[in-house]
Amino acid sequence: xxxRPKNDFGTSLFAVTTxxxxxxxxxxxTADVVAVVPRYLPRWAWWVLxxxxxxxxxxxNLAIVLRKR
Numbered sequence: 001x002x003x004r005p006k007n008d009f010g011t012s013l014f015a016v017t018t019x020x021x022x023x024x025x026x027x028x029x030t031a032d033v034v035a036v037v038p039r040y041l042p043r044w045a046w047w048v049l050x051x052x053x054x055x056x057x058x059x060x061n062l063a064i065v066l067r068k069r
Contacts, residue, residue, distance in 0.1 A: 018055050018062050031066035039063050 007013040025033050038046060039061040048058045 018049075018059050019052065021062055021064060025064045025066065028066060031068050033064065034067045035063075035065040037063045037065070 009015075022036065025036070036049060038049060038055075038059040041048065041059065045058075049055050
């Protein structure tokens with residue numbers, strides 16, 4: 001109805017891989033990584049984050065918790 005979506009690809013929503021997000025979190029100099037949690041996966045499946053190729057396919061939403069230094 002004439003309204004742009006809230007999550008517009010390329011404007012407020014960007015294609016970022018899981019590995020790129022993890023690299024970004026580790027590079028932060030003002031924060032420490034507290035937890036990396038795959039959203040929408042059950043806890044028993046969190047091991048997927050340790051398998052590089054599999055995590056890119058199976059983890060489509062990743063929550064990275066940082067603590068300010």
